[in-house]
Structure formats: structure tokens, C-alpha cells
Amino acid sequence: MSPEQARALFRAGLRVPTSGWCAGWTQANLIAVPREHAYDLLLFAQRNPKPCPVLDVTEPGETSASLFAGDLRTDLPGYVVYEHGEPVAETSDVIGYWRDDLVAFLIGCSFTFEDALRDAGVPVRHIEQNRNVPMYRTNRMCRRAGEFGGPLVVSMRPVPTAQVADAVRVTARYPAVHGAPVHIGDPVELGIDDLDRPDFGDPVDVRLDELPVFWACGVTPQAAVMVSRPKFAIGHAPGHMAITDARDTRFLVP
Amino acid sequence: MSPEQARALFRAGLRVPTSGWCAGWTQANLIAVPREHAYDLLLFAQRNPKPCPVLDVTEPGETSASLFAGDLRTDLPGYVVYEHGEPVAETSDVIGYWRDDLVAFLIGCSFTFEDALRDAGVPVRHIEQNRNVPMYRTNRMCRRAGEFGGPLVVSMRPVPTAQVADAVRVTARYPAVHGAPVHIGDPVELGIDDLDRPDFGDPVDVRLDELPVFWACGVTPQAAVMVSRPKFAIGHAPGHMAITDARDTRFLVP
Incomplete structure (x- = not known):
């Protein structure tokens, strides 16, 4: 289309x-x-x-x-x-x-690089499950500019451990659509307590052989507006x- | 230092x-x-x-x-x-x-990627000749924003024809410091009549086996100020x- x-x-x-x-x-x-x-x-x-x-x-x-x-x-x-x-x-x-x-x-x-991920054989769970991508406010604060400040928002895609390096390599080549992940693994380090309760979008299944991989998200300006x-x-x-x-x-x- | x-x-x-x-x-x-x-x-x-x-x-x-x-x-x-x-x-x-x-x-x-050029064996003539880099106003206009508009300014480095591809490849990896060249070869296509009379900086020697290679230049905002x-x-x-x-x-x- x-x-x-x-x-x-x-x-x-x-x-x-x-x-x-x-x-x-x-x-x-x-x-x-x-x-x-x-x-x-x-x-x-x-x-x-x-x-x-x-x-x-x-x-x-x-x-x-x-x-x-x-x-x-x-x-x-x-x-x-x-x-x-x-x-x-x-x-x-x-x-x-x-x-x-x-x-x-x-x-x-980051939806922009999802074709490239799938071309590289990396699954995109929210597409497989026909859901919205899960997005989370984090404990990382953005650099302030004048009146605007607020937390970094991230999107999350579960990636089989064997394919995490591919996911990094593929997305790093798209810096204008968030590029490489900002965090891989334990969500608690980003201040995310429960992956099943995203701040925006829908939860998706994370399997035993997968790591949650987090990319910076363009909902961040809306989080700044709310703050x-x-x-x-x-x-x-x-x-x-x-x-x-x-x-x-x-x-x-x- | x-x-x-x-x-x-x-x-x-x-x-x-x-x-x-x-x-x-x-x-x-x-x-x-x-x-x-x-x-x-x-x-x-x-x-x-x-x-x-x-x-x-x-x-x-x-x-x-x-x-x-x-x-x-x-x-x-x-x-x-x-x-x-x-x-x-x-x-x-x-x-x-x-x-x-x-x-x-x-x-x-673009001075930022000159070390990488030299590491790749690409000569940087204005350093060899102990001169300022030559810079030129071009006939390419920038996209206007509010009050600001003006011509693209470029810097020029002569590169041996056999090494032009290396110069492109190396500098493309530094998009935040102007990245790949904007033009390779005939300066007339950029509206530059005489390489020996740069608008800013000093002229440098271009040898017979070399092509002039042009990179976007951060003097462009000053050219916009002048316009x-x-x-x-x-x-x-x-x-x-x-x-x-x-x-x-x-x-x-x-």
C-alpha cells in the first residue's frame, strides 16, 4: 500500500x-x-x-x-x-x-526499521501478535531545553538472544529513526517494573530465550509536554x- | 596537544x-x-x-x-x-x-575527519602546504528558514583519482561533521569559476592526477548571515x- x-x-x-x-x-x-x-x-x-x-x-x-x-x-x-x-x-x-x-x-x-529487522530474520513480536508496540517511560531524564524536560520514553521488542547482535547492527544503520538500542536486558535498570504494563501501546509476549531490547521512542516529546x-x-x-x-x-x- | x-x-x-x-x-x-x-x-x-x-x-x-x-x-x-x-x-x-x-x-x-582521511592514506593538501583550506560559495541554494537563506558553502580537497572512493567511504562515516562529499570533479557545476580564488581560506595545488572533491562547509551559516x-x-x-x-x-x- x-x-x-x-x-x-x-x-x-x-x-x-x-x-x-x-x-x-x-x-x-x-x-x-x-x-x-x-x-x-x-x-x-x-x-x-x-x-x-x-x-x-x-x-x-x-x-x-x-x-x-x-x-x-x-x-x-x-x-x-x-x-x-x-x-x-x-x-x-x-x-x-x-x-x-x-x-x-x-x-x-522506529517502525521505519522494522522491515530491515524482518529482512534480517529478526522477529517483530507486536506485528506477529497484531498489537501496538509497547512503550515505557524510563528513569532516564532528557537534557532540558528551556521549558521542556522529561523522561526518555522507549519502545521494546523482545529479541532471541542469538539475534540481539543482528538487531543492534541493523538498527544502528538508521540513526534518524532512533538507531541502535539504548538498552538491552533487565528493564529494572530503566526503572521499568513490569513489562506487562506499558505506559503506551500494548504488552507483548517475551519468551524464555529472548531479551527485551529497548529503543528510544518519539513519544518522548509528548512525555515532555505532559511534564x-x-x-x-x-x-x-x-x-x-x-x-x-x-x-x-x-x-x-x- | x-x-x-x-x-x-x-x-x-x-x-x-x-x-x-x-x-x-x-x-x-x-x-x-x-x-x-x-x-x-x-x-x-x-x-x-x-x-x-x-x-x-x-x-x-x-x-x-x-x-x-x-x-x-x-x-x-x-x-x-x-x-x-x-x-x-x-x-x-x-x-x-x-x-x-x-x-x-x-x-x-570537516577538519574533524581529516585524521581519518590521512589514516586511510588520503593526502590532505592544505595541511601538506601549511595553508588554510579553500572554501567557496556555490550556486546551490540552501533551504530557507524564516529570515535565513543563502548559498551552500563548500570546502575543497584535491584527491588522487585512485583514492577518491576511499575519501568518500571514510568521510561518509562522519555525518555529523559534513559526511560524504557533495560534489566530485568539475567545479563549474557548483558555479565555481576559479579554484585559485576561494571565497574563504587559501588556494591549494591540484595536481594532474587529482580531482577536486567538495564537502559541505560550516561557513554556510555565515554566508546566510551575509545574505x-x-x-x-x-x-x-x-x-x-x-x-x-x-x-x-x-x-x-x-
Whole structure:
């Protein structure tokens, strides 16, 4: 399926996680804030490039982006609207919430390298189980930038121990979509007490011969919004990404 | 020599290009603008990552940076001060020009990968000839961001034809310090009429069996300042870099 076809389905109201959708195309996290907060957010991303690799930034009020020909207000499968850091709505479009001063950031998403993982024979459990990827707030704090600070958020994929090195090697080549894992093994070291209770998304099965492998996650800016409480923000619903018009090979380091 | 020792010499007044200095340490371009211009400049960098890979951004008025323990006002070997885009002073320190609202950007510099080039047996002519690297404005325009736009600036190193592939391969692994070349061969295609008359730095000899190889250059933000004319800016004197406390391997992609 092409990004355009997927976006048309989402625009029509389909609400599903996008992992496994549109093989070969880059997926992105969305975070949009009023222009007055945009410098601090862009600086937060610059200072935390592992969770917040910026792929594109719109002009204030723009509803598409250079990498995303669709409508940012309708063409993602789900959105969260924040006021003063509180989620006030979860919706399938944000037409009624969009503002002329909103600057939208597209941030790299690890779904982008899942094709490469599967090509290398590394299983992707949440796709196998037809669930959303599990995501967790960690005890690692991001570098602050102006008003924005907060915890690193990670996604987790269980990987057979014999294939952990492959998972590292393959994903390291995609630094713009979170790159190599930030942690492998014991979740307690990240302050995660129970893998079965993710902060975002769904739990997945971890088998006896597998290690949980954690990648930085583009939900991190939304966690920062919840901590830092700017007056207004719009994010994608975690796991329900913007499917862009950029090929995933564009972000592959040779 | 350590970065700290080099900075002490520059602080004492030594004015020399820094190519070949402090093997193993990352060098950086400086561009500092008042806070009111900082968002547009950070966005300009995000939209033009090849010439403007941002390594660090200070808080307004700060005189050191997380990657640079020295004093940004004194510890580079040379500076250029701009008012409304015009160079109004070339100095060995900017103590008298610094302002409390200045945000300083450290941008990756291709001097950082010159050790790796030489380790691979690729000659670096301006070091051999004890000159500054030649830099040129090109006919390629950067993506605009707010008030900032302007031409791509490149540095040039002549490379024996048999070693051009090595030069590409080695430098591609350092995307944060400009990465792979942007052009190889005929300078006219970049709008450069005469290699012997660089816009910044010194000309170097290009031999019969060599091709000129062009890398994106961190003087690009200064070229944008000259075109876009913000009320005030401070840059390093081209080739006279900030020598940081970051190891060059930090920016090496595996």
C-alpha cells in the first residue's frame, strides 16, 4: 500500500497502529506546539537526538510538510490533544483543534526499521501478535531545553538472544529513526517494573530465550509536554503514526 | 596537544588555521546570533543538515558550551563580527562584542575527519602546504528558514583519482561533521569559476592526477548571515575553529 492510500483510509476514520504498514516508507511521530514554544521544542530535539530525530518542521499553521503531502490534521489514524500538559481529547482528526500558530514537528519512528529487522530474520513480536508496540517511560531524564524536560520514553521488542547482535547492527544503520538500542536486558535498570504494563501501546509476549531490547521512542516529546505543560499541543496517538512520502532508504547510513 | 592547551594559545593571541591541530578531537564552526534570531537559525540548520550539523547550542549569553569548556569569546584563534550582514570586525577575541542575548551554535567541521582521511592514506593538501583550506560559495541554494537563506558553502580537497572512493567511504562515516562529499570533479557545476580564488581560506595545488572533491562547509551559516542581514552575529574566522572537548570518534557511525 502507498502512503497516499494509507492516509486516505485514516482520513476516512480507520484507527489502527501503523506498525507493518506501507513497507519501504518512513513513518514519523507528530508533535505540534504554538510558535512561541517551537524554539524550546526544536532545541529539546537537538539536545536529545536519540529519542527526537527531527525529520521535518512546518511553517506556523501549515497543514502538510515537505515529507508529508497529506493533511496533518486528518491523515494520521489517531491524535492526542493536550492543554497545559493534560490530554483533553483523543480523536481521529484535529480539524477543530488546529491553530494558525501551530508548528508541527515530524520525528523519526522506529517502525521505519522494522522491515530491515524482518529482512534480517529478526522477529517483530507486536506485528506477529497484531498489537501496538509497547512503550515505557524510563528513569532516564532528557537534557532540558528551556521549558521542556522529561523522561526518555522507549519502545521494546523482545529479541532471541542469538539475534540481539543482528538487531543492534541493523538498527544502528538508521540513526534518524532512533538507531541502535539504548538498552538491552533487565528493564529494572530503566526503572521499568513490569513489562506487562506499558505506559503506551500494548504488552507483548517475551519468551524464555529472548531479551527485551529497548529503543528510544518519539513519544518522548509528548512525555515532555505532559511534564512541562505548554498551554497547547497536539501529538499522534502513540503507535498511530504519520506515514510519510520519504523512502526508508533515505535514512539509511551506508 | 589537548584542546585545553590549544585554546590557551589562542586565548593568548595566536591566530592560525586549526586544520591538523589536536588530533582525535572534534572541531566546530561558531555562529552566534541574538535570541530573537535563534529559532530561524536552528531551523535553517535542521533544514540544511549537510552544511549545518548542529553539535551544541548554548543558553542565551552563555560563554561556554557542553562540548566546549573554554570561553567562546576568547578561545578560538579568530572571529568575524557582523552587523546587518556586513563584517565590521575581524578580531582575535570578541569580549567587547559579546551580548547577554547571544545564542551560540557549534556546527560540525570537516577538519574533524581529516585524521581519518590521512589514516586511510588520503593526502590532505592544505595541511601538506601549511595553508588554510579553500572554501567557496556555490550556486546551490540552501533551504530557507524564516529570515535565513543563502548559498551552500563548500570546502575543497584535491584527491588522487585512485583514492577518491576511499575519501568518500571514510568521510561518509562522519555525518555529523559534513559526511560524504557533495560534489566530485568539475567545479563549474557548483558555479565555481576559479579554484585559485576561494571565497574563504587559501588556494591549494591540484595536481594532474587529482580531482577536486567538495564537502559541505560550516561557513554556510555565515554566508546566510551575509545574505539575510540579521542585526548582529558573530562567527569564527573561516578555518579558525573552536576545538571542542568531544572525541572525534563520538561522531563516527559504526
